[in-house]
Amino acid sequence: MELGDRIRLLRKKRKITQPELAASIGVHETTIRRWEQGKDKGSDLKTISLLAKS
Numbered sequence: 001m002e003l004g005d006r007i008r009l010l011r012k013k014r015k016i017t018q019p020e021l022a023a024s025i026g027v028h029e030t031t032i033r034r035w036e037q038g039k040d041k042g043s044d045l046k047t048i049s050l051l052a053k054s
Contacts (some may be wrong), residue, residue, distance in 0.1 A: 004038040007051065009034075025050040 001009075011021050011032075016037070022029040027050065034040035035047060 002038055003047065004036045007047075008036045010051075021054065024054045029034070 011018070014025075018032040019029040022032045031040065
């Protein structure tokens with residue numbers, strides 16, 4: 001499973017929207033969308049760190 005798929009799965013499991021997740025970790029909702037689509041992997045460690053803190 002790709003990182004974006006995992007982010008989407010966990011976000012939906014927590015029943016939060018992309019804008020809600022984005023606000024909780026301090027990124028733009030477009031960033032969440034791009035992560036989930038696999039278009040912007042960014043720094044995987046940075047991504048994981050932000051998500052783990054939310």
